[in-house]
Amino acid sequence: MTKIIIAASALILVAGCVESPELTDADWINQLVAGSNVSETSNLNGTGDAGEDGKSGEEVSVPEFWYRELTSEPYREIILENDPAAGVCTVTVIHTLSARLIIDTVWDGVFEPGSKTISDTRYARLIVEKHSDEVSHGGWRIISATPAEHMLTPDGQEVFISSMSLYKDDELIWECTDPGSFYRVDSELPQLSEGDFVRMEATINHLNPQYDPPFFVVAHGPLSGHSRHLMYDNGLYGDETADDGIFSYEWYVEYTGFHHRIAVDVIDADTFADQTEEDYDSGAWGIHFLK
Numbered sequence: 426m427t428k429i430i431i432a433a434s435a436l437i438l439v440a441g442c443v444e445s446p447e448l449t450d451a452d453w454i455n456q457l458v459a460g461s462n463v464s465e466t467s468n469l470n471g472t473g474d475a476g477e478d479g480k481s482g483e484e485v486s487v488p489e490f491w492y493r494e495l496t497s498e499p500y501r502e503i504i505l506e507n508d509p510a511a512g513v514c515t516v517t518v519i520h521t522l523s524a525r526l527i528i529d530t531v532w533d534g535v536f537e538p539g540s541k542t543i544s545d546t547r548y549a550r551l552i553v554e555k556h557s558d559e560v561s562h563g564g565w566r567i568i569s570a571t572p573a574e575h576m577l578t579p580d581g582q583e584v585f586i587s588s589m590s591l592y593k594d595d596e597l598i599w600e601c602t603d604p605g606s607f608y609r610v611d612s613e614l615p616q617l618s619e620g621d622f623v624r625m626e627a628t629i630n631h632l633n634p635q636y637d638p639p640f641f642v643v644a645h646g647p648l649s650g651h652s653r654h655l656m657y658d659n660g661l662y663g664d665e666t667a668d669d670g671i672f673s674y675e676w677y678v679e680y681t682g683f684h685h686r687i688a689v690d691v692i693d694a695d696t697f698a699d700q701t702e703e704d705y706d707s708g709a710w711g712i713h714f715l716k
């Protein structure tokens with residue numbers, strides 16, 4: 426009888442090992458971060474506003490058609506910045522992507538695009554903590570996160586987001602002036618629900634403006650109609666003051682079932698000035714939102 430009990434116990438142990446092998450804290454954190462929406466570094470795919478043909482006085486206009494197309498998306502690199510034995514760990518997520526900008530700058534009603542190579546690296550940081558009441562992921566939980574910052578992989582980026590803010594019914598609900606800032610995931614991320622009346626604002630820094638307008642600003646996320654819209658600094662459609670450097674987009678939130686993040690994206694006018702030169706230049710910030 427004793428022998429049978431021992432054998433049964435051994436079997437249970439073996440079965441236990443197969444289902445949940447001994448994972449280290451580092452393994453659990455990797456699994457938690459890799460599977461979480463909070464650590465995503467949103468793609469800026471999607472079609473949307475083509476914009477308008479050039480207005481008088483403008484040297485560059487929005488292309489007749491444009492969109493980004495992912496060509497290669499390797500796994501995110503997840504770097505633990507300290508020994509998780511402390512029960513708290515800061516994590517850097519690095520996501521390097523290859524894509525193409527499909528762009529047609531000739532306003533003739535005919536789709537004959539060129540293509541520009543995109544090499545993009547997205548950075549985000551998270552703080553994770555181990556909690557005795559957390560049942561999944563070895564007790565690890567994501568406590569706070571920075572926005573993801575999108576940068577060109579080679580040098581040469583000239584356009585940068587310098588601030589991003591969100592207002593609900595004219596009341597500020599979230600703002601960022603430094604993409605290294607951490608936001609608690611339970612209480613400090615923006616909350617966007619279907620039907621909310623929201624305004625997003627952004628300011629931009631251009632190191633070397635060459636054209637008028639010097640850049641274009643684009644909102645991405647749970648917008649109205651489609652997931653990509655131009656933002657304007659023209660004093661219209663929710664933009665409070667024309668030409669004050671604050672670009673705005675105001676809308677009733679839609680499609681939160683599909684989107685997890687909201688982003689601002691700036692594209693240098695040199696990128697939109699032609700469809701032949703390899704001069705793609707853009708920067709973006711994106712943040713996970715609560716629903």
Ligand SMILES: [Ca+2]
Pocket residue numbers: 489529530531532533534535536537
């Ligand atoms: Ca065309």
Ligand SMILES: [Ca+2]
Pocket residue numbers: 657658659660664665666667668669670671672673
């Ligand atoms: Ca403005």
Ligand SMILES: [Ca+2]
Pocket residue numbers: 581582583693695696704706
């Ligand atoms: Ca440029």
